[in-house]
Amino acid sequence: MRYRFGDQITAIAQDERGVDVTFAEAPPQRFDLVVGADGVHSGVRRLVFGDDPAHTKPLGVYGGIFTMPGTMGLVRSGFMYNEPNRAVSVMSPHGGDQIVSMSFAEPGLRFDYRDVDQQRRIIAERFAGVGWRTPELLEAMERAEDFWFDSTTQIRLDRWSHGRVVLLGDAGFAGGPGGNGTGLAVVGAHVLAGELDAARGDHRAAFERYERLMRPYVATCQKQADGSPDFLVPSTEKKIAQRNRFFKTVRYLPPARRMFKYLATRTATAFDLPSYELPELVGR
Numbered sequence: 351m352r353y354r355f356g357d358q359i360t361a362i363a364q365d366e367r368g369v370d371v372t373f374a375e376a377p378p379q380r381f382d383l384v385v386g387a388d389g390v391h392s393g394v395r396r397l398v399f400g401d402d403p404a405h406t407k408p409l410g411v412y413g414g415i416f417t418m419p420g421t422m423g424l425v426r427s428g429f430m431y432n433e434p435n436r437a438v439s440v441m442s443p444h445g446g447d448q449i450v451s452m453s454f455a456e457p458g459l460r461f462d463y464r465d466v467d468q469q470r471r472i473i474a475e476r477f478a479g480v481g482w483r484t485p486e487l488l489e490a491m492e493r494a495e496d497f498w499f500d501s502t503t504q505i506r507l508d509r510w511s512h513g514r515v516v517l518l519g520d521a522g523f524a525g526g527p528g529g530n531g532t533g534l535a536v537v538g539a540h541v542l543a544g545e546l547d548a549a550r551g552d553h554r555a556a557f558e559r560y561e562r563l564m565r566p567y568v569a570t571c572q573k574q575a576d577g578s579p580d581f582l583v584p585s586t587e588k589k590i591a592q593r594n595r596f597f598k599t600v601r602y603l604p605p606a607r608r609m610f611k612y613l614a615t616r617t618a619t620a621f622d623l624p625s626y627e628l629p630e631l632v633g634r
Contacts, residue, residue, distance in 0.1 A: 362397045364513045383553055384515045385542070387535070390503055391463055392521035398512050407504040409526050411579045412461075413453035414473045416494035418487070420448050431482040432590045437583045438477070438484055450487050452477055455583045459501070469499035502526050502579070504572050510564075511557035518542060523568040527582055529575030530617040537621055538564055544626030567621040574617055 354376060361372035362384065372378045386394025390406075399405065420442055422429065428441030435455040442448045454476045462468055473491060477484055491497060505524040510517045517523075519535030542560045549556035584590045599606040 359393055359397065362394065362515065364515065369514045382514070383546075385518050386515065386521045387518040387539075389520045390500070390505060390524050392505075392517065394515065395505075395507075395517055395521050398515045399507065399517075405505060405507055407506055408457070409502040409504065409575070409579055410457040411453055411455050411502040411527070411583055412459055412472070412499070413451060413502070414469065414491065414497060414499040415449065415451050416491055416497040417447045417449055418490035418494060420446050421486070422448065422483075424448060431484070432584060432593075433480055434586050434590070435583055436477065436480055438480070438482065438487065440483075440487070450490065452484075452487065452491070453583050455579055455585060461499075461501075463500060466497060466499070470497060473499065502575075504529070504575065506572070510561050514553060516542065516553075516557050516560070523564070523572070525568070525571040526575035527578040528617075529571040529578075531571075533618050534568060534571055537567065537623065540626075541624060544624060548626060563624065570620050571617045 354373075357373050357375045359371055360374050363370045363372075364384075369381050369384045370378060371381060371384060384394065386392050386398070388394055395405070422440060422442075424440065424442035425445040426443060428439060431438045437451075437453045439451045440448050452473055456476070459472075461472060470491060474488055477488060503524060504526045505520065505522060507517070507522060510522040518538050520531060523534060523538075525531045525534055538560075541563050542556070545556040545560045545563075546553065549559075580589060581593060584593055596606075600610045601607075
């Protein structure tokens with residue numbers, strides 16, 4: 351197996367026998383199949399399926415995430431601060447560095463997903479004047495080397511394959527917050543690999559069965575994520591209070607905890623994972 355980092359696909363051409371891939375840096379190469387697993391902003395999807403706005407469903411929430419040195423004494427705990435259409439959370443799963451998330455609701459925002467300086471400015475502008483320790487966090491954001499920013503977007507396509515090219519994970523069916531995105535990608539990889547092996551070289555049959563098995567699960571996950579903005583970034587003080595009362599109820603009432611656990615895990619358990627025979631490994 352070969353890995354190539356720091357490069358990107360610039361063109362894809364396919365025929366009945368294979369796929370010719372052109373790279374920005376490396377020489378062109380021919381492959382039997384191409385799996386586009388390159389995220390919400392997938393270049394493979396754009397090259398093969400087109401750049402149709404109908405392929406994306408923005409959920410209207412944008413967020414930046416970064417780490418900073420621990421200043422709040424957190425260990426396996428965190429804080430959340432909300433103002434209408436603004437949310438700040440700070441957590442530290444193991445102590446030490448803190449993970450900071452700053453999210454806001456604003457339908458229709460346009461930005462360059464490759465321009466990190468622009469993204470920092472967007473966060474600084476949207477959170478200017480926000481209370482609590484937000485000014486301290488904004489200062490840390492400017493120094494953070496691992497800053498990441500994006501929109502919450504679902505990917506919805508009528509099909510996930512075209513010829514010998516197939517999409518996987520966020521590139522084909524991003525769920526959005528609460529939509530079990532990582533789980534969708536891992537389950538999808540398991541099903542795609544299993545079906546390709548079971549089809550014994552018939553990629554069309556493998557792709558068809560992969561899509562038939564995965565689509566109901568993807569629909570369930572995306573449906574759950576549709577309601578995430580009101581929970582993550584409530585739009586009014588009343589909705590913030592309602593969400594906070596829910597958290598207090600979960601903390602003190604066992605039935606509420608069980609309900610929350612069900613809501614948090616139901617997409618993860620909504621799919622019966624197929625079992626596939628392990629393929630024979632050449633040279634083992």
